[in-house]
Amino acid sequence: MSKAATASAAHALAPGALASPANIRRSSSRVSGKTVILIGYIVFLMLPIYWMVNMSFKTNEEILSGLTLYPHAPTLRNYVIIFTDPSWYSGYINSIYYVTLNTIISLTAALPAAYAFSRYRFIGDKHVFFWLLTNKMAPPAVFLLPFFQLYQTVGLFDTHIAVALAHCLFNVPLAVWILEGFMSGVPREIDEMAYIDGYSFPRFFTTVFMPMIRAGIGVTAFFCFMFSWVELLLARTLTSVDAKPIAATMTRTVSASGMDWGLLAAAGVLTILPGALVIWFVRNYIAKGFALGRV
Amino acid sequence: MDLQWMAWTTPTALFFIGIAIMLAGMTVWEVVSPTAEAKGFLPMRTTRGDRLFIGLLGSAFIHLGWLAATTVSLWGALAVSLVWTAFVIRFG
Amino acid sequence: MDKVQDNRAWFLIIPVFLIVAFSAVLPLMTVVNYSVQEIFGPGQTFFVGTEWFESVLADDRLHDALVRQIIYSLAVLAIEIPFGILIALGMPGGRSARTSLTLVLLALPLLIPFNVVGTIWQIFGRGDIGLLGATFRAIGIDYNYTNNSAHAWMTVLVMDVWHWTSLVALLCYAGLQSIPPAFYQAAKIDGASKWAVFRYIQLPKMRGVLIIAVLLRFMDSFMIYTEPFVLTGGGPGNSTTFLSQYLTQMAVGQFDIGRAAAFSIIYFLIVLLFSFVFYTIITKTGEGEKK
Numbered sequence: 001m002s003k004a005a006t007a008s009a010a011h012a013l014a015p016g017a018l019a020s021p022a023n024i025r026r027s028s029s030r031v032s033g034k035t036v037i038l039i040g041y042i043v044f045l046m047l048p049i050y051w052m053v054n055m056s057f058k059t060n061e062e063i064l065s066g067l068t069l070y071p072h073a074p075t076l077r078n079y080v081i082i083f084t085d086p087s088w089y090s091g092y093i094n095s096i097y098y099v100t101l102n103t104i105i106s107l108t109a110a111l112p113a114a115y116a117f118s119r120y121r122f123i124g125d126k127h128v129f130f131w132l133l134t135n136k137m138a139p140p141a142v143f144l145l146p147f148f149q150l151y152q153t154v155g156l157f158d159t160h161i162a163v164a165l166a167h168c169l170f171n172v173p174l175a176v177w178i179l180e181g182f183m184s185g186v187p188r189e190i191d192e193m194a195y196i197d198g199y200s201f202p203r204f205f206t207t208v209f210m211p212m213i214r215a216g217i218g219v220t221a222f223f224c225f226m227f228s229w230v231e232l233l234l235a236r237t238l239t240s241v242d243a244k245p246i247a248a249t250m251t252r253t254v255s256a257s258g259m260d261w262g263l264l265a266a267a268g269v270l271t272i273l274p275g276a277l278v279i280w281f282v283r284n285y286i287a288k289g290f291a292l293g294r295v
Numbered sequence: 296m297d298l299q300w301m302a303w304t305t306p307t308a309l310f311f312i313g314i315a316i317m318l319a320g321m322t323v324w325e326v327v328s329p330t331a332e333a334k335g336f337l338p339m340r341t342t343r344g345d346r347l348f349i350g351l352l353g354s355a356f357i358h359l360g361w362l363a364a365t366t367v368s369l370w371g372a373l374a375v376s377l378v379w380t381a382f383v384i385r386f387g
Numbered sequence: 388m389d390k391v392q393d394n395r396a397w398f399l400i401i402p403v404f405l406i407v408a409f410s411a412v413l414p415l416m417t418v419v420n421y422s423v424q425e426i427f428g429p430g431q432t433f434f435v436g437t438e439w440f441e442s443v444l445a446d447d448r449l450h451d452a453l454v455r456q457i458i459y460s461l462a463v464l465a466i467e468i469p470f471g472i473l474i475a476l477g478m479p480g481g482r483s484a485r486t487s488l489t490l491v492l493l494a495l496p497l498l499i500p501f502n503v504v505g506t507i508w509q510i511f512g513r514g515d516i517g518l519l520g521a522t523f524r525a526i527g528i529d530y531n532y533t534n535n536s537a538h539a540w541m542t543v544l545v546m547d548v549w550h551w552t553s554l555v556a557l558l559c560y561a562g563l564q565s566i567p568p569a570f571y572q573a574a575k576i577d578g579a580s581k582w583a584v585f586r587y588i589q590l591p592k593m594r595g596v597l598i599i600a601v602l603l604r605f606m607d608s609f610m611i612y613t614e615p616f617v618l619t620g621g622g623p624g625n626s627t628t629f630l631s632q633y634l635t636q637m638a639v640g641q642f643d644i645g646r647a648a649a650f651s652i653i654y655f656l657i658v659l660l661f662s663f664v665f666y667t668i669i670t671k672t673g674e675g676e677k678k
Contacts, residue, residue, distance in 0.1 A: 032477070034473065034476050034477030035477050036477075037473055037474060037477055038474055038477035038478060038489070041470075041474050041552070042489070042492050042493070044549065045492065045493070045495065045496055045549065045553070046492070047511075047518065048507045048508060048510075048511040048519075048549065049495070049496075049507065051507075051510060051511050051517070051518050052506075052507050052510055052511075055510060055516075063516055064515070064516065067516070067518070067521050105406070108402070109402040109403045109406055110403060112399035112400075112402065113399055113400045113402065113403040113404075115399060116396040116397075116399035116400050117400075119390060119391065119396070120390055120391055120392070120393045120396035121390045121391065121392045121393070122392070122393060122394045122395075122396045122397055123322060123325050123326070123394055123397075124322065124325075124344065125396075126342075126344075126345075127344050127345075127348070128400065128404070130663075130666060131407075132403070132407060133662065133666060134658075134659055134662055135407055135411045136606075137606045137658055137659075137662045138411070138655060138658060139609070139610040139612075139630070139631055139634075139651075139654055139655070139658060140610065140612070140631075141610070141612060141631040141634045141635050141638075141651070141654075142418065142634070142651040142654060142655050143410075143411075143414045143415075143418075144635065144638055144639070145417075145418070145421070145638055145644060145647065145648070146301075146413070146414035146415075146417035146418055146421075147410075147414055149300040149301075149417065150300070150413060150414060150417070152300070153300045165406070165409070165410055166410060168406050168407070168410055169407070169410040169411055172403055172406055172407055173407065176403060226497065226498055229498065229500060230497075230498070230499065230500045230501050231500075231501070232500060232501050232502045232613050233612055233613060233635075246500075247500045247501075247502045247503065250502065250503070250506065261510065261516060264506060264510075265506075265510060268503045268506050268507060271499065271500050271503050272495070272498070272499050272503070274498075275495070275497075275498025275499060276491070276495060276498065278498065279490075279491050279494045279495065279498060280491060283487045283490050283491050284482070284487070286490050286494055286557060300417070301413070301416065301417045301420055302417070302420045302421060302424060302426065302432050303420055304420060304423060304424060304434055306423065306434075307416075307419050307420045307423060310419070311416060311419075339667055339671055348663075349663075352656070352659065352660060352663065355656050356656065356660070359440070359444065359653065359656070362437055362440050362441050362444055363441075363444040363445070369437060
């Protein structure tokens, strides 16, 4: 087992452990042009977000009466409305519910499949793998109509499981792809030693193998969360009332009640928070994760 | 389960049955005599399955091109596609 | 990495196979069925053969949307790939608070729901209440993304750069992190210029991740729907109507199901062709590196 522990330690250390080009350049002890570009880019990223946050604390009178760089009469009115009106906050609960459901389904199905792809050759393996990937690349708009009909026929329309299953269309292939990358980084010898030690496959997989690729599992969960959380087209098509995601609540309320900019901004800010929280947890694995385990 | 929502028609059913038979046939062929990667006129090494896929994808575009360019019967496109697919599988 | 030949591995794939078959194969078959029929409602259909395909292939608005789509996707690649590389080169290394903060800030736009991205830019860009719009007006440019095609198009493009360049940067950063420090020391001893270091050490190491970046950015920009929908609704005129937008208009707006289905199939075939070419390049590159 010590071998396994070393391997997993090396795996966990990989991102960020090595000296980067930036470290070496910094020895010339002046601010390089590239750092300026990076800072400029971060400012460019943050300005629109700041503007929305800023607006969410303003009253509509202040928003419409002219530009102010910060709220002169800060108010929590917009947030109070969201947290007290069920049609608003149930949107958040619905979104979090189906996103969680989707992440669990995707991971459970993808783990054994990714193991199969990373360890065995079998009939049609490469073609099945490519077929899975094409679903990640298929435009969701193509599936709009049949999904609507399909879920209505099987009686799942407007349920959380319907959205979770529909998002599996792109999340399961993605999960298989990422996990396969991470699993291929674990040497085969570990599997063989465990089998010699008398582990059965399910026991080996859950007690030895899964802990070794936990960084990969975390990154995969992050990606499933992310893609399910940001998707709107399918989620909106497959729901009407009971499972309506927050993103859909936003578009509909805006068109119905004229333009309540402050409320819209507050709802937008609240959709960013879960994502920001999740990023913070996986920050050390982000870089490797975005390379889908293939660096 | 009610399949009416899928709106099946005879031609499309035949089309999918054809695809299913092809996949089953390729699997059986693979079991009987496993394929080897080979290099033909295509820029990369391919297996039999790869070449079938390239043949079919090409056929789809041949049909679309035929529809866009002429009003002649689509059977012509089918004939061209069959020749193309056979050619890719044999020499690709 | 020698794999063992064992067809029993299929059993491990069955769950994934069933889920994806349910959510991809059944709907895809249905789309094919719809594409050859005129659909008035459940059970009220009749066979029209290839008529929809002919009408879609001859549709000028579709040609325009396709051209617009290709120009847009190419513009996205031409800006985001070099810009992403540049940002990745400037990112701090090591495991410090500064690195973590940079990574989190960069990744933030990726976690924002697509329609909220549209909303953010809507709020930011408006001339009366938005910082960007107001700034443009203050310096004398009559910026208005709701009735000026060029402004609308540029705003959608800048929004995409804002939304997705971080993905390219993070991928390249991961590639750069995998370069052993010894490489840089050797280059320093040899007196290599910064350009030489980039050209002969950094760029080759980023090749694999760059291909993934190009693939993801091309595919996603080719399917873009929600952000322009929220920001401009495809207008003014049709200036920001891309393929998905046009397809959704046809299917949901006009309830023209047969035609939308035929359009879907053509759209899917185009994406399939590109995916296959890119995927072949990716896997063949991987093999080359291992040897």
